[in-house]
Amino acid sequence: MNGEIWVVVERKGDGVRRVCREALGRAAALGGRPVAVVLGGDVDEVAEAVAPYAQHVLAVAHPLLDDGLAETWAAVLGELVAARRPAAVLGGATTRCRGAFARLAAHLGCGYAADVTGLELAGNGRLSAVRPVLGGRAYATIEFRGPAPDLATLRPGAFPPAAAGPAGPIEHVTPATAAGISRARIAGRLPVESGPIDLAEADVVVAGGRGLRGPEGFRLVEDLAAAFGAAVGASRACVDAGWRDHSCQVGKSGRTVSPKLYVALGISGAVHHRMGMDSAKTVVAINTDPTAPFFKHADYGIVGDLFEVAPALAAEVRRTKGD
Amino acid sequence: MNIVVLVKQVPDPEARVTVNEGGGPDALQVEDRWVTSFFDEIALEKALLLRSSLGGAVIALTAGGGKAVDALRRAIAFGADRAVQVDDPALGRTDALGIARVLAAAVGRLAPDLVLAGRAAGDDEAGFTGGAVAELLGWPHVDEAVELDVAECCPGLRATRVADGAKEIIDVVLPALVTAQKGLAVPRVPQVTNVMKAMRAKIEKLDLGALGLTPERLAPVAAVTGYHAPPSRPPVRMIAGPAPEAARTLVGLLRDEAKLLG
Numbered sequence: 045m046n047g048e049i050w051v052v053v054e055r056k057g058d059g060v061r062r063v064c065r066e067a068l069g070r071a072a073a074l075g076g077r078p079v080a081v082v083l084g085g086d087v088d089e090v091a092e093a094v095a096p097y098a099q100h101v102l103a104v105a106h107p108l109l110d111d112g113l114a115e116t117w118a119a120v121l122g123e124l125v126a127a128r129r130p131a132a133v134l135g136g137a138t139t140r141c142r143g144a145f146a147r148l149a150a151h152l153g154c155g156y157a158a159d160v161t162g163l164e165l166a167g168n169g170r171l172s173a174v175r176p177v178l179g180g181r182a183y184a185t186i187e188f189r190g191p192a193p194d195l196a197t198l199r200p201g202a203f204p205p206a207a208a209g210p211a212g213p214i215e216h217v218t219p220a221t222a223a224g225i226s227r228a229r230i231a232g233r234l235p236v237e238s239g240p241i242d243l244a245e246a247d248v249v250v251a252g253g254r255g256l257r258g259p260e261g262f263r264l265v266e267d268l269a270a271a272f273g274a275a276v277g278a279s280r281a282c283v284d285a286g287w288r289d290h291s292c293q294v295g296k297s298g299r300t301v302s303p304k305l306y307v308a309l310g311i312s313g314a315v316h317h318r319m320g321m322d323s324a325k326t327v328v329a330i331n332t333d334p335t336a337p338f339f340k341h342a343d344y345g346i347v348g349d350l351f352e353v354a355p356a357l358a359a360e361v362r363r364t365k366g367d
Numbered sequence: 368m369n370i371v372v373l374v375k376q377v378p379d380p381e382a383r384v385t386v387n388e389g390g391g392p393d394a395l396q397v398e399d400r401w402v403t404s405f406f407d408e409i410a411l412e413k414a415l416l417l418r419s420s421l422g423g424a425v426i427a428l429t430a431g432g433g434k435a436v437d438a439l440r441r442a443i444a445f446g447a448d449r450a451v452q453v454d455d456p457a458l459g460r461t462d463a464l465g466i467a468r469v470l471a472a473a474v475g476r477l478a479p480d481l482v483l484a485g486r487a488a489g490d491d492e493a494g495f496t497g498g499a500v501a502e503l504l505g506w507p508h509v510d511e512a513v514e515l516d517v518a519e520c521c522p523g524l525r526a527t528r529v530a531d532g533a534k535e536i537i538d539v540v541l542p543a544l545v546t547a548q549k550g551l552a553v554p555r556v557p558q559v560t561n562v563m564k565a566m567r568a569k570i571e572k573l574d575l576g577a578l579g580l581t582p583e584r585l586a587p588v589a590a591v592t593g594y595h596a597p598p599s600r601p602p603v604r605m606i607a608g609p610a611p612e613a614a615r616t617l618v619g620l621l622r623d624e625a626k627l628l629g
Contacts, residue, residue: 056531113537114498115507139530143510146498150467155589158493177491181384182395182594184491190588227507228543232536236529248627290513290550291529296380296489297405297549305627315381322597326625328617329603344620345605346613356614364618364628
């Protein structure tokens with residue numbers, strides 16, 4: 045692709061969310077010039093953290109950008125796009141970026157593909173995107189028309205991350221639009237109850253279902269997740285029963301995950317659940333019930349008592365990783 | 368407080384989906400079973416709860432022909448005061464941004480204090496419409512709210528959502544648009560008598576001309592040019608034996624065959 049491909053960078057702690065490195069990797073593979081765009085109140089740390097993965101970094105600092113709200117981010121991105129005319133703008137398919145990209149697309153009148161799992165160069169020099177629809181039971185190809193840039197948010201885990209190279213130069217930009225446009229503001233931030241590893245970007249997810257019989261049974265999931273270094277997920281039944289917070293729910297009415305490995309403990313595997321994890325690379329189903337539908341949609345299956353299999357598996361994983 | 372709720376009729380999540388060989392734009396075949404989108408029903412329920420505490424009217428709005436009107440009848444069965452359908456032959460040729468333009472124009476005419484919508488529709492799951500409609504209206508918006516109440520800093524609302532592993536409390540000035548995440552409300556099961564009444568309820572209709580829009584304004588900028596089936600998983604490998612042995616076999620396969628645990 046000729047021209048610049050921008051990637052909107054999101055912070056994670058002191059560093060950069062992995063999906064942003066994945067987007068920078070895809071930008072380079074598409075032949076464009078990968079430019080990282082860092083928005084925030086204080087952007088220096090993140091700009092330096094992302095520089096080895098981009099040819100150029102735009103560090104855009106303004107106190108109002110610190111809130112990370114869609115309205116402000118879209119307004120500032122709109123201003124920068126109009127001035128510098130990139131060929132495409134990419135981001136992670138996160139709550140924050142999806143909100144900002146929806147607004148940016150409407151603001152610019154550009155095409156936007158959300159939560160894409162494929163991104164290629166089309167014959168006309170524009171992008172073409174592939175994204176799951178109907179809970180992943182079909183994939184749609186999207187082609188961009190109308191004005192540039194082409195906009196897309198990338199599903200975490202769908203693309204390999206960029207490798208570090210020589211750090212690109214950091215250019216500081218002061219936006220003109222941010223002042224006076226914020227009619228929403230963050231009044232507070234509270235941590236939520238969840239495991240130490242983020243579900244959306246985890247390489248391994250261990251999820252539990254009704255087969256665990258109660259909130260105490262979830263300790264099996266937590267222990268196995270700790271052994272794998274995995275995030276903890278839950279089926280709808282567990283969330284509806286109050287065993288786990290909704291932020292852990294995987295499925296149609298919860299989160300969508302694409303880990304390298306998904307281990308389902310005591311989850312029957314109803315279509316609603318599979319819609320949230322069908323793009324996982326390898327799936328292991330463990331269930332007491334040999335007729336559980338999950339066994340038709342897994343790579344490996346074990347029929348057995350969860351309260352015996354899960355601890356045995358955790359011990360074996362720890363032994364293997366310790367080798 | 369007057370509230371417009373954006374609603375969409377979508378294929379039943381359990382409807383059979385097949386993708387024909389060839390993969391063109393007509394390759395997708397979905398069984399003819401429809402429901403109102405899951406998150407839209409949550410938005411609708413929340414609108415009705417806000418109406419009972421704050422007064423005002425709840426207006427359901429949809430864009431499209433065919434089954435689209437069923438989402439409006441569902442909304443009336445829930446208890447919505449009015450139902451508005453934008454229908455025009457041009458809607459069949461536009462894209463998500465075109466539909467957002469149509470909805471924004473209709474909301475502009477209805478001039479509510481608040482627009483509620485589901486966080487994503489059950490068919491394309493893009494989560495695009497809420498943010499796009501808010502931008503076109505020039506309103507602030509909050510995505511994926513799990514709580515929504517009148518803010519102390521009236522005239523405004525306080526929403527809570529989960530993003531980046533944290534609960535964010537967001538104050539927003541009205542008019543505003545908020546999208547509903549699971550947990551915001553639990554949709555009711557409408558009574559049969561209300562469902563019967565909704566079948567006969569008046570649906571207000573608008574076309575593009577009435578909204579001051581032209582088909583040219585709705586030319587697609589992101590067009591679906593084809594579909595393909597998801598990659599299929601090879602048949603499952605069942606691992607037998609007592610728990611410690613099965614665990615050892617599985618970990619061996621994960622390491623050597625799936626190249627995990629490296």
